[in-house]
Amino acid sequence: SQQGEEDPQALSIQEGENATMNCSYKTSINNLQWYRQNSGRGLVHLILIRSNEREKHSGRLRVTLDTSKKSSSLLITASRAADTASYFCATDEGTPLVFGKGTRLSVIA
């Protein structure tokens, strides 16, 4: 069953704007991961945040985790057309990872 639920399902922004995607989950986790998928093919790991961390940065990516609210957010700053993809959160509560349905991000040049 799916645990992570991303919000919104779809997001369309102009190049240069920031994009924020949210993920909610239901049970305790070891860590939460964000993945990106282009054109319905393989996923690429973006960032992992552990349950005892609250914020993490990687380049233009910023991830927050609020375990009390069982939610996470992914912020992409200064978006580019190449950021157009689907973004999935995945919760790690053991094995396997549990993926949400994803947010489809469209960045318009």
Next chain:
Amino acid sequence: GAGVSQSPSNKVTEKGKDVELRCDPISGHTALYWYRQSLGQGLEFLIYFQGNSAPDKSGLPSDRFSAERTGGSVSTLTIQRTQQEDSAVYLCASRGGAGVSYNEQFFGPGTRLTVL
């Protein structure tokens, strides 16, 4: 180094036929996963192999689905008597190994299966 590879990249078959999908994980990775993704949906876990342990088959949707992993490396997912609802992208991922985050999964490009 080489990533996870899957073959074929696309497979079109007729309802009722059997299909085999192959996954070559990253060398040295001990864990291997199969997922299924229907159009516009998230990933549905199918089966998980970890080293020499018995596989976790809890995600297989029916007894028409089976998978094996030979020699702790290559894995084959077999779907018998395919149905139209089996049409999806089948993704393989591997995890683990020295020098990489043990939690990160590395995905193959997937096999797009179409059952006519």
